[in-house]
Amino acid sequence: MKKLIIIALCNIPFLAFAQKPVFAEAKLKSVTLYEQSAELYSNTTFKIPKGSSEVVITNIAQNIDESTIKIGSKSKVSVLTYRFTTDESIYKVELDKRNPQHKIVMDSISLVEKKLKDLDFQRAALSNSIGILDKNQTINAGSTSYSKELEKLIDYYQKKRTDLSIQLDQAETSYTLFTQKLDKLRSRFDLNNQELEKYPKGKLILQVSSDSSEDVNLDIKYSIRDAFWKPYYDVLIPDINSKAQLLYKAMVRQNSGLDWKNVELHLVSGYPNVKKTIPSLSEWSLFYQEPLIASAQGIKINQAENYNSGRTSSVAEVNIAEVAVLGSNVSRNQLNVAYDLKDLYTILSNNQDNSINLDRTEIPATYTYYSVPKVDRTVYLIAELDNLDKYNLINAEANVIFENTNVGKTTLNAENTDTKLLLTLGDDKRISAKREMIKDKTMEKSISSSNKEQQFAYQFTIRNNKSEKVKLRIKDRIPVSQDKQIIITLVNKGGASYNEETGELIWEITLNANETKKMEFSFKVNSLKNRVVLGL
Template identity: 40%
Template sequence: MKKNLTIVALALTTVMTWAQKPVFTPAKLESARVYFNSAELTHKAKVKLPKGTSEVVITNVADYLNESTIQIGSISEVTVMAIQYSNRYVEEYDSAVDSPLLKPVRDSIKLVQTELKKVNNAIDVESRTIDLLDSNQKVGGEQGTTTAEVMKMVDYYKTKRLQLSTELDKLNEKKEDLNTRLTNLQDKLAFNEGKSEKSSKGKLIIQVMNDREGEVPFQIKYLTNAASWKPFYDLRVEKINSPVKVVYKADVKQSSGIDWRGVNLSLTSGVANQSNVIPTWRTWFLDYNTYVTTSAYNRNANKKLNVMADMSAKMSYETESSSMLKDAVVYEESTMSTFTQVNESQLNVSFDINIPYTVMSNNKSHSVTLNDFSIPAEYKYYVAPKLDLNAYLVATIKDYGNYNLLTGEANVIFDGVYVGKTTLNPANTEEEMKLNMGKDPKVAVTRILLKDKSGTKMLSSKKSQNFVYDITVRNNKAEQINIQVEDQYPISSNKDIEVELTETSSGKLNEEKGLVKWDLRLKGNESKSVRFGYQVRSDKNQILDLK
């Protein structure tokens, strides 16, 4: 019987323990490790707990998180038995009088209401005093009074009436201010109202068992997908043949519901996309077309439309580029390279910033400067006049693997002027990395078809088509430049089609890709020309795509 009573008593004790009100504590964000598509957040919290089992509600965690990644640690005397996450309104946890989500606002409302009562009482007293003073303006009695007494009474009335009216005006202003504050508090029942930190909806409800009474620390870790970062760069070149100054930056965004204020920020690399800006060649295979020939009128009409579309696109691009160059302002800025530690592993690169950093929860770009350094480079211009008459300045970098570069977009600043964007792609297999530093309008290029040496001739069952071009490059700069010129000729994929190079001007051939390359050195204000031509013999009744 005694044993049964003991069991019942223990059961009642357990029920009473679980029936206790939850204990609330806010989580303080300590650090954020951001990946390309998520972030690992680490919080700390402290709460005073009794001995035994307790329910703890940890507030101010992310609005959205991966519940399977939640980790909660504490001292050895504390056992975490169950974890529940919620970002929804739960009356038990969000409407409690002592909940930190509401208690500060309710306490403020009580203080304002108490102060408002005092002000109303003071206004009532001052108003009654003025009424009493105004209702007793009769001086003397039936026997009359002297002039001196009247003057004394007037002076008293003026002084006292002015004093009371001034005090009443001050009280009314204070009342109006208190009413405004009260309205704002009643309209905004939110946790930590008036503080700079943004309040989140996320909360962790945990069941813990504590071996002894006292203050218990907790460490909370989890992953949230509401954060990301991507690398980008500023590439600064003062003049040709000077090193490339690389300013390594990160574009960090987060909308976790928590403002990251003064946290230890780390950025860890992930998978990045690849893209190119400089024109690249595709092998030009030549074969007969199998579609039905359209009329000359339609071909000419389509050609005109294409030319107009190209001109329109070019004009639009040039206008946009000019506007962008006009509006762009480039400033030198201080960097945080001395505060950033770079850690490289086999799988990724991490940047640990050794000073507290702030990133607001607004999903807007926050620019974080990680590092800056100079890289030796060799400069050469590149032009593919068949594809683009613009000459691109290309910086060639060797041993680029020593700089922990990641794929990303780069702003190109040449001689203090913003000239455009390029893509920095270190994820290639070549020994050298080429950086497109943008177009140089001071290098002019033309590619002209020589009509007297070009044309079509009919030879019995075949036709012979000749194409001869003069490519001219002019250096309008004062200093000497090196430029690589490339052009293309077709490669036959049909034995009935014969292609022969007729002019190369001693250019280097790439027969596999059908390319001819010339390396030219031009002094200041010097021009040079190369001649390039090829002949195509094919069935005169077939159509070839020769552009």
């Protein structure tokens, strides 16, 4: 007896340390989304006993960067070790019981299995009872009441045998129905296991230690790779009498294996700073560059340079190194723009695009009709958005929507020094523009024994078939000489503004409803008689 007591006492410490794992589910609170990655912040609470415990935390994304895992708590608990796994077999049974969808099915499976077990017992009992009844059918023939006893036996046997047979048939039918139900429940359970979006594979397994039994509140941060966002704009123009509405939007997508449900979303237009080493300063030296010596093989460095500086690099190599050092000092993080969204968002882990509105800005716009009849007789409606440098725009693609119709795409370039943006809203068939050569003003003549003069004249015919007045910009140009022996002179600019360097002519005209206007321009070309002028 003493030996048994001693053995039992010796087992007490072992039982104390062999505690069951503690299971907890992480609740995703917020996501900081960069252009090609994201940082997830989750929180979880659980109760641990005194001493060392293993804690299994579920609802963790499966495609994570393990080197970025950070675990913190204000509770008086020490996290001794932790590891990340996507192994589905680890604590599968325990986790299935904790999964709400799985638990419902598993509880149903348990109830059906118990019912089948009871029916199996019932079927066996009924079968045995019928067997016993069938064997006990003999009556003492010498009895004086033989006929009465036989009558009673037949009556009893018929009733009892019939009743037992009905019960057995009912039990068999119920057994078949519950077997079919069990098969369906097991199929449903297997199907639930395949729904990865609703049942993330990621788990954190922690070894923690505590001086007492207490409730623990744990913060968990980690980064994932399968998530990104990109900015884009919608430029909405209701009509030519309205301001342009600039809608700044974000296209968000993620495939981390964890659904983001009702989370705070923070968007950063850049990349996270992942450097983990302290930067160091490289040597910065100044020296004279010696004169270059030309040779038959090309340009070489003066030998004195190699002697004075102790270098064997070429000038080109020195310049490249200098550029690299200067470039490394530019931090992209200094240019990042962050957006903290007010609402909570749900982004499913299905790699599908989700559009989010970030901001809306009204920008004054000027609407002008535009045509280059020399190239294309079509008249286009143009919207001019000016002073864009006031609106803190970023580089992004923009959809142009005019009168509720998507008319095309453009790109907003925040780094462009030009603060004006021209948007093509489509063509208008009700305005026509025609360019024709004026034959009686186009001629060629000799002005000396070695020189000739050619004159070219053109006319525009512009017709407004609309019921309202329009502003129209017409562009053309005259050639520009690349040879001093070819002299080009603008004879008639027809009221256009003229750029002498480029030869560009621009007419800004106003056409009333159903009005037609004509403009003309002409120029002369003086050149050598014995030379052919190309480009005319």
